[in-house]
Amino acid sequence: MTDVRARLVNLFFVNGQLCLIEVFSNKLRSFISSFGIFLGVASLLILLSFMHALRKNVTDSIVAMGGLDIITITKLAPETNAEALAFRRSPGLKLTQAEALQREIPEITMVLPEASSGHAELSVPGKEARANPVAVSLPYSDVFNYQIGSGRAFVQDDFDQAAKVCVIGSRIQERLFPGVPNPVGKSLLFNGMSFKVVGLIYTEDRWDWRSRTMLYPYPTYERYVGGQDNVLGSIKIKVKTISRLAQTKAEMTSRLISMHRGVEDFDVVLNEDKIKEMEDTQRALNILIVVIAVLSLFIGGISIMNIMFATIGDRVREIGLRKALGAHKSDLFVQFLIESVLLCFVGAMPGMVFGSIPTFLPTELLPMTPTLAAADYLLSIGFTIFVGIGAGVFPAWKAANMRPIEALQYA
Amino acid sequence: MDIATVLETKDLCKSYYLGNDAIQVLFDVNLCVRKGDFSAIMGPSGSGKSTLLNILGCLDTPTSGEYLLNGLPVKTLSQSRLADIRNREIGFVFQNFNLLPKLDVFSNVELPLIYGNVSKKERHALVEESLKSLGLWERRHHRPNEISGGQKQRAAIARALVKKPCIILADEPTGNLDSVTTHEILELFKELNARGNTILVITHESEVAGTTNKVFHIRDGRLYHD
Known part of the structure; x- marks a missing residue:
């Protein structure tokens, strides 16, 4: 038992120490040889960190979209003159139509009007901010998971009185109220009217599109902003049964067409489709990342294999000497395999540091927040060991199987 | 025989x-x-x-x-x-010493013991005995290129002797x-x-x-x- 232990310790640990001396006695050569692994591991980690950021964006978007049971009716812009003429016949998208749909289609549980006039300027004396003002109904912030960081959410009174109140995102706050930690109670100008800030929308990172959003009560839009037509940009509808989404959509579409005098100047989109689209995109990205990582590590592995063959060619006499001193095939096989893995780590360690850089960059510099978990580093280490073994196995086998006399007499 | x-x-x-x-x-x-x-x-x-x-x-x-x-x-x-x-x-002594250039004298002498699966403690004792008997103990941390030809051959002899x-x-x-x-x-x-x-x-x-x-x-x- 002691013999087996001593054999294993010598085979792996002591051999490992000798390999460390070998690898680090030629630092520059070792690093250049393992540069492919450096690039492979760095690109793997960079891609993984962005993949995590994308996944988080998708998850956040799914939450922000209110889940699968939401159908969105969006106003379409005409693309041709004929369409423009036809669209004029339609009364446009109105809350009354959605309310009628709710009465007629029992599947519809909630109608959430959403009036957005696109980007608009908000201002306070001396400062301006581009924002996306959206007029919403009372349950809107609950359905779409808006979190209020400070201040309050809308209350029934705001809607009953069509109050000029708003909640704003963090980037609007930064622009309009710099240095003011809590601008609740302050006023801003929108559409020439003064709106009182009653709450702040909480967002985890500043790239969240909700950080540029200003929400205000839908009745306020009807009375002061929308004009007489009160045409909506979009209406979100919550339904009872997810499995009947397609039928509900078809039913809504046909009824809306008749309400719009036969003109289809709107689009009915299921969240399910959007989510599926995002997930498909993400799946494609995942495959791309795996392909890139595997390819770069494969190329790195080839260069390690090449240098290992060259190393063995340079050290034939040493192999002969080791055999003369009593090294078994397994000693030499393990020695060169460890050396190959160590060589990979010479590239992998700085690769890990380099690959982590995006996670330390200020969030202002990137359009998302890359993150890395311990599992990603473990994956990189696993890949490195795998590539090291893969690249070292043939050279090590060649070294282990040299005939001692031929190796010792090699000139 | x-x-x-x-x-x-x-x-x-x-x-x-x-x-x-x-x-x-x-x-x-x-x-x-x-x-x-x-x-x-x-x-x-x-x-x-x-x-x-x-x-x-x-x-x-x-x-x-x-x-x-x-x-x-x-x-x-x-x-x-x-x-x-x-x-x-068998203990080998070669004409061109055949010491590994990247290892110091101690590690060169230690090699046969590593391949013989000798424990670390025992290895150190045997290498010390071998190097001392050949007057090389003071040179144990030197690499082969830092010692004379005679010392190199003595190191090679120490390596040949270390497993008795x-x-x-x-x-x-x-x-x-x-x-x-x-x-x-x-x-x-x-x-x-x-x-x-x-x-x-x-x-x-x-x-x-x-x-x-x-x-x-x-x-x-x-x-x-x-």
Whole structure:
């Protein structure tokens, strides 16, 4: 038992120490040889960190979209003159139509009007901010998971009185109220009217599109902003049964067409489709990342294999000497395999540091927040060991199987 | 073969093959080295002395004939068993020292013990004993390029001795040394022999052969006793 232990310790640990001396006695050569692994591991980690950021964006978007049971009716812009003429016949998208749909289609549980006039300027004396003002109904912030960081959410009174109140995102706050930690109670100008800030929308990172959003009560839009037509940009509808989404959509579409005098100047989109689209995109990205990582590590592995063959060619006499001193095939096989893995780590360690850089960059510099978990580093280490073994196995086998006399007499 | 015989060859032959042509380099070599012998095999270059040493050192195998090391018929042993025998029974000393340049003297001497699966504590004790007995303990952290030729050969001898082998096979051990260092190394061999070590030296120099107790001559692959 002691013999087996001593054999294993010598085979792996002591051999490992000798390999460390070998690898680090030629630092520059070792690093250049393992540069492919450096690039492979760095690109793997960079891609993984962005993949995590994308996944988080998708998850956040799914939450922000209110889940699968939401159908969105969006106003379409005409693309041709004929369409423009036809669209004029339609009364446009109105809350009354959605309310009628709710009465007629029992599947519809909630109608959430959403009036957005696109980007608009908000201002306070001396400062301006581009924002996306959206007029919403009372349950809107609950359905779409808006979190209020400070201040309050809308209350029934705001809607009953069509109050000029708003909640704003963090980037609007930064622009309009710099240095003011809590601008609740302050006023801003929108559409020439003064709106009182009653709450702040909480967002985890500043790239969240909700950080540029200003929400205000839908009745306020009807009375002061929308004009007489009160045409909506979009209406979100919550339904009872997810499995009947397609039928509900078809039913809504046909009824809306008749309400719009036969003109289809709107689009009915299921969240399910959007989510599926995002997930498909993400799946494609995942495959791309795996392909890139595997390819770069494969190329790195080839260069390690090449240098290992060259190393063995340079050290034939040493192999002969080791055999003369009593090294078994397994000693030499393990020695060169460890050396190959160590060589990979010479590239992998700085690769890990380099690959982590995006996670330390200020969030202002990137359009998302890359993150890395311990599992990603473990994956990189696993890949490195795998590539090291893969690249070292043939050279090590060649070294282990040299005939001692031929190796010792090699000139 | 009596108990005091360390190695013995009977009608040992070695041929190399170039295509279908066999080139015989050793012819019916009969050699016997007993425990405590300090012998030399002397012959000119190309006489087959290194081929014989390689076979005696279990680095190569004979084409025919018999070779017994401590009574074991070497020809029938597997590669793994031969590696064990090289590790335990034979200490090699080479003309060009064959020290690993990236390892210090201590680690070079330690190598056979690592391959022999000796524990760390025991390894350190044995290396210390070997280096001290050869006066190299102070040089243990030096690399081969930081010591003299004589010290390199002494380090190589320390490595050969560290596993206390039954025989030391030295291939032209003074071939790369000046006359003063040659004398020093030969004195060292004599001292080691006096301590009970069995030594077989291969040389083409009569001065070296002259320091040994028994000389075999090899010419054109045939061994002649003195």
